[in-house]
Amino acid sequence: MQAGEVRVTPVSGKKALAEFVDLPFRLYAHDPNWVPPLKDEVHGLLTPSKNPWFEHAEAQLFLARRAGQVVGRISAHIDHLAFKQPIEQGMGPGTGFWGFYEAESAEIGNALLVEAEKWLRAKGMTKMIGPVSFAMWDEPGLLIEGHDHPPTVMMGFNSMAYQEWIEAAGHQKVEDLFTFALAIDQGLPELTNRIVAMGEKSGKIQIRRVNKSKFDEEAALILSILNDAWSDNWGFVPFTPAEVAYAGKKLKPIVFEDLIRIAEIDGEPVAFMMTIPDLNEQLVKYGGSLWPFNWAKLLWWLNVGKPQVTTMRVPLMGVVKKLQGTRTASQLAFMLIEYIRRDAVTKFGATRGDFGWVLSSNGPMVSVGEAVGGKVNKVYRIYEKAL
Template sequence: MGEITIVPIGTAAERKEFVDLAYRLNASDPNWVPPLHMEAVELVTPGKNPFFEHADVQFFLARQNGRTVGRISAHIDHLAVGMDPVQGMGPGTGNWGMLEAEDQAIAHALIARAEAWLRDKGMTRVLAPMSMSVWEEPGQLTKGFDHPPTVMMGHQPERYNDYILALGDYAPAKLLNTYELDITKPFPPLIQRIVQSGEKNPRIRIRNVDKSKFDTEAALILDILNDAWSDNWGFVPFTDTEIKYAGKKFKPIVHNDLIMVAEYDGEPVAFMMTLPDLNEAIKPMGGKLFPFNFIKLLLWLRKPRVRTMRVPLMGVRKKLQSSRLASQLAFMMIEYIRRNSVANYGASRGEIGWILEDNQGMVAIADAIESRVNKVYTIYEKAL
């Protein structure tokens, strides 16, 4: 078999090698969506991805018999380390992620090297996989291997989960669920009555965002998000640089009628963000924009026609959480976006998530609109 050698990387050529390996190892998986190559490289490049501004990151490649046969990242997010431990992260917690390996022995050698790096940096606990921020692609897929992920969600082979479990010392820390539903059907009568009741309340206003005021609207949504999610497990606040970076990436797929802001007595108190599933457009491209795919993508972005809409983010200010008003605002936003998705984009399927397994409020909303869990991502933990 040959000795497995794990080497740290740092050059641009090595980063490209790191990125390219995923395309080779996942080429035969019909449900893997090749990311645009330029974005995949940007993700792992200091100075391009603002995650590096508050994190120590090391990438490793595994080589055997002169071939590159695996990869992994190890990282310490100093914002996450500074959070309250009851929220999942906290002092002494590091991460590994972006695992790709030809077989179990290679995967175990990579994980051991990532753990050693974290231990050398003073970490006493690992949460993994995390690729790389909690806001990117957290968790190992453990249910839903039979269909592709939606935009900004991960997809890993089932054997990678087997590799993690075979180590024997990783335990599930948290499950992240996504929910799917048929959006061509009206919601149950009870939900319709709740929406209609809200429409009669003069204190409630549900409005579209205004993309012509993108920066202002983005700042408003992130303000609500930081308040709404601040006590959630895994929460790490966005930096100003990350806000600008996310805005630049989101803007091409943001549409006024797919993002709602709820106001109560004139105050913005909730939002719901929905994105057309970009993965449907880029999956056939194999990660390449040139020579002609960029034209196809530009045409698609102008007026997406999609099967699936994804709700990646939704939040209600803490002062209203656990109130009947919070769920009413949520149902109103979901219903209005459901209508727009079907009428304006031809969508037939919705996906909500990820949602923490123990987020009772969001799980109750997902159940009430008769959605079902279609994918589960598991975040594992281990004492170092």
């Protein structure tokens, strides 16, 4: 590493924003377990005119330079909706965030964290939580276990060194997020199968596929269940209608009716499970860009028949709050998992499932992950520090 003073400055202008996006491509160029994100997607996430998160939030990006070279990056940001959430759920007034953390050394990483602290303190924040980039719905947490294999789509990856650097800077664990891996081609455990069979005999329960021809309506329904189901969870900040539309537009190309199910009891939608093919199996080949020909390859893969993948990821799942903690909630979860598992194996060729993330404090969902044969394969940690 070059000698010289580390300078941390705010990102301003297109050139600096491009440098912010490009840095991980240099840092992880030789790491076989890093999957290059699509640069256009990252730019969209960071651009206020494109990302409706900015309608209720504000952010400042920073770059660290040494001898003119970009050697680190970080964001400091505030979500005004988080101020309205209960303090006992980790949010509330005075909660600031940091994310998009990358650094070449502990010295650089510390300088970045200090700059984020200064910005948040100047905004009146009393604590900082991170890494959260930008929201819990995006890429939350620092990967602390599971560096030996690539993440699935919409999950992050970072250097193993960061945990020591961040903790040395005074940040303490506030929550862990788990992902579970399971071999879906082998079927579910016998006890789970019996619970599913009992549910199938019920005249009240229906597990239906989503109707993609009514995608906007179905997306709004699913996310209304999600906002209710997750409302008591640590770190919860609700989706806004604009964010629902934004997420729906991004997810629509990788949504397949066989892989998203809604559970109804006496005709009332009460639970859902969303499963998507692991797009990272394709993105790892594209180097962060769909141009000039990768867009055609991706469209062909998505639209010619059923995309054949090894892994399916379950990014979102929820049961309405009034049923949580009941046997019915577990039964619905197992039925959703089993129905989608069957189609994932027979129609998409999948052999592996990736379930999560799941809050370590969410005992019922941790139990579901374990009951279907899942094993924790990655742990992402979120830190907190008083300002």
